[in-house]
Amino acid sequence: MKRRAFFKMGSASLVAAGLAPMSSQASAQSCEIGDRHADDWYHLGTGKKHQQPQRRLTRNFDVAVIGGGAAGICAAVAAARKGAKTVLVQDRPVLGGNASSEMRVHLNGVNRLKTGLAERETGIIEEMLLHNRFENAQESFPVWDHVLYDFVVREPNIELMLNTQAIEAIMDGDKISAARCWQLTTEKEIIIRAPLFIDCSGDGLLAASAGAEYRTGREGKAEFNETFAPDEPDGWQMGATLLMSAKDMGRPMPYRPPSYALKYDAENAHKRRKFNAYHEGIWWVEVGSDDDIIADQEINRHKLMGYLHGVWDYIKNSGKFPESENLALDWVGSLPSRRESRRFIGDYIHSERDLTGYKNFSDAVAFGGWGIDEHNPGGIENVALAPTIFHAHFDEVYQIPFRSLYSKNIPNLLFAGRNISQTHIALASSRIMATCALMGQAVGTAAYLCLQKNVMPRQLGQQHINTLQEALLRDDMFIPKRPAKDPLDLARKADAIFASSTRSGDAKLLVDGMSRDIDNKVHHWQSESLPAYVQFEWEQPMSISTVEIKCDTNVKRNIMMRKDSKNDELYFNGVPPEMLKSLAIEARIKGQWQTLSSVNDNRSRLIRSQFSPRDVTALRISLSETYGKSTAKLFEVRAYS
Template sequence: MQRRNFLKNAAGVTVAAAVLPLSCKSADGVIEKGIEVGVEGASNNGGEDQWHQLGTGQKVPHPVRKKIEEFDVVVIGAGMAGIPAAVASARNGAKTVLVNDRPVLGGNASSEIRVTVNGVNRLSTGLAERETGIVEELLLENRLYNAQESYPMWDHVVYDYVTREPNLTVMVNTSAMDAEMDGDKIISARCWQSTTETEFIFKADVFIDCSGDGLMAAKAGALYRTGREGKVEFNEKYAPDEADGWQMGASILMQGRDYGRPMPYTPPSFMIPYNGDNTKHRKINNFIDGYWWVELGSDFDIIDVQDVNRHKLMGYAHGVWNYIKNSGKFPESENFAIDWIGSFPGRRESRRFIGDHVLSEKDLTEHRHFDDAIGYGGWSLDEHNPGGIEDLSNEPSFFHQKFKTVYQVPFRSLYSKNISNLMFAGRNASLTHIALSSTRIQGTCALMGQAVGTAATICVKKGITPREVAKNHIKELQEQLMRDDVYIPKVKANDPKDLAKKASHIFGSSTQSGNANNLINGISRDIDGEINHWQSDGLNAQLQMEWDTPIKISRIEIKCDTNLHKNITMRKQPLSEWLKKSHIDTVPPELMKNLDVEVRVGGTWKKVGEKTNNIARLIKFNFDQEKITALRINLKETYGHPNAKLFEVRCYES
């Protein structure tokens, strides 16, 4: 094999030889060990590049590090889809590894790229319909532990959240490069960790590709498509007349800062001039948030041109800043300078894998019902101009349509049509280009991720495929997701193991709104004008449940209020008066902070659990099993709201 060769893999992706592991498969399939490839001036020496090991005084061969490890579930990609997938898989009992090719977790939301974790931020009603479950747990913790809204600190909040899961192994700086197959089944993922020069072979029963571009899934042979479908194929109003290769682009963001003194700016040599006088479509509203429309797409292979576009995007970003600082059009920018600017573009679209259902425009706009629904979306149909900043004659984004309420996302769009043990979540799911313009938003991707991670554990426990989950076990998947605080539109939770539903009486010490019986109605939020809560009148309130026949319980699970109609994601600048109507920049005041739980055993009340400084909407109490006739929840303190509001109470024997 020649040095500097560029290898073409089975998915049609060109890979520079210099990044391949030292034990690698060449283009002709021959295994070559111990060869340092693609490095100028490196000695070959028959495959033994001698290292002088000063500790031993010996010359030793260049180490060829290779590890083979077995898991139940392998998750590729640690963005806002991959993290919930891995955490859900681990929490539900599957030994899981999360593989990420970057040094930080979070994908587009990380400090490397800094895309706001949007979800159903604003329906046409003006209200948000925030995602719950794992993504909300992350955002709530960030509000408490990162009040300064620092993106590098957010990286560490995410890292702490993920690495403390006891059943989850996290691998950073590790790229999934290939898949070993047995027929239509993935046997292992072949990965390369650049920091340790180690090849990892991860074997598992189930594989989940949440990497966005989906190299591992593509190498496995999973069917996928790129570009835009024509109108006729899915009867899509907003699709082009004919199919083409256009894909939404990647963006580089920046953040400005007011330094309180004049800050001159000299652009770098790679700056590409930008003249905002020639367009009315790209507004410069402030100097802090950056400009998402510094974007470039592709009409063929957006992965192939990623690095070319990266260089150009950096040039365009500086061109925009040069226009702000040196055109004379923005004298108010005099004291501003770039505080941070990205070097790694955040991508919106590339491969979309094919599942048993391809989610399309009318599935969303007509709010079609799916028996296998696992989550929801509601961001507008927001198709970015594929030409990006190089097409100034058109708007940077075409907001085709907003939604009045949320739509369902089906499970059949989250597993491969032709690879039996492969699932995916996020922007690489089974979607048309137009559907992707809404579902690509990170909050929606997170719900997909939690769904496939939960489904993976069902596959592992029962020894079945994702398709079998869809056909025969979808109710089990839905019930577990709703128990774990995922809302599924038009689906009511009805877990037969939930003993709270057998309560004879439910009442509160006081009531300002709602009804205590709502806590077992199977809907854990107020939505579409329907009230599904009980709210006390004041604090130091109590909620009590009674059973005519004694029951045995050891777990109590409570869903409280976090004001799901407002957003809690980080903003890059202080909230304006207008944004305060739709955003919260603190821990939600409605969240329960301090509470405890008592049970009545043989006529005597006994405390079995207490939470102080709670930071979760789903509050769990586990204790030694007791035979009880009643339970009492003592609601002591919120983070600032005068009343306590609950949406659900569940009780389990084990």
């Protein structure tokens, strides 16, 4: 499809059609792996002989998201909630990527600031983690898989395709017109057509097959003036890890390593290869690569299984860990968790100086803050080296620009996660899953706006970045140093804002554009007790149909699921007690107060209430109960016609 023809289509046509017809060349390409003409099938149920099963399917969507980890889930949910018909393609039987039950890596985010305080991500990723706190109090990783499944399939505009890999991009000129996919469980070739593709798969096979520019390895110091880069560029990529867990059986449990175990060289191991909480897995059982880490995956998987059992043999049989006598392996991973492979090139390559210098980007759409945590070349195969080097920690969060989230040379391709446009050193921080999730929500929202405004991602960033940023802020994303200033928000136009009581902050701060306390500044209102209310007054009637509230979930404390079920100043393994549970929204209409909506089982920080339009002169938000605190705190209130 010619670019000019794409731009001539109206946004409604794009949403309805999904994609213009493929070129004849592209169509001819799609008739290979689903071909079953050789089948000689005698179907006893129908009595028909020589049947051929139908194993080829073509589907049209507005947005195609490849990869069902944290980034892909957030991208798909963001696009779908805006109204785009979205497909989420995941090559495993479960969602969650490295955080799934198949790998069980903690879904970390910004929780390693020098201050020691978490400054947690909000938006869709927080919503996912809160959903888990309600539905998975037992903190089971297999149940977490099902929580994520529920989180995705409950969205009416998402079609989920599990056990499906996007193996090839079908091109029309310089754009991706379709993705050829293979679904393992159904033996189906599925051709997915869409005007916009988002690759959140980590390795980025679809993007690579489209011809999107990418690089692997470590940049040398000179290219981006990076302090922590090697003197000269090389091919090293951080290793993949294989985890395990052990169970106390209450009696001695002997262990004999399997035939493929690789002996752990404890004598030459670096002193920082520690065994703290080893019963929950050892993250430094990892293997990297200085060449093609994707092609070497199965070789490295076999090695990792050997190294894992070698380490466990050392724990059980060296005599140095007598407390392990009653422990037995309870779960052993078979799918390594990868940290690094392809990094695709966008209009901007995010680098070390952008992080450590807290560079301010006019097109910022997400943030990070995990320390620059570079795992050493070779992993456990360079056992004499420290397993990781935290080159830097951060006093505050840094920005991630939109220009790093779309392809430089494939116009309709976006990406989110560890495969974005960044250097190896920048990746050492931004690869953390909750950070990747923020990028996912940003590109999912961007994809919808591209459809709505009939533009490609580059043009969206150049011409409509304010619209994208305002949409993200409204949906409870946080962009450092970028307050919201939506001109359509009627709450900002209130002539008076006051509250029934105030313990801290000020009710007027609910419209200051900042939805969290940040940089040692207060941006909230907190009541003295409950019940309480906050009220907005207008001199002239305002037509209002939507009220949006951002309540307190304590972003200074993490709510991710950990194998150790940690519960302290930084981590919480329950529903945040600060979060609002029950409230009502009332309006003064023609001098009389009426209840417009009520919520009795709130489960998210962003509370959005919609009702038929009403001409009101006042809104009153009455707060009655939290999940444990005797006072309520709000960070933002918005109102829309």
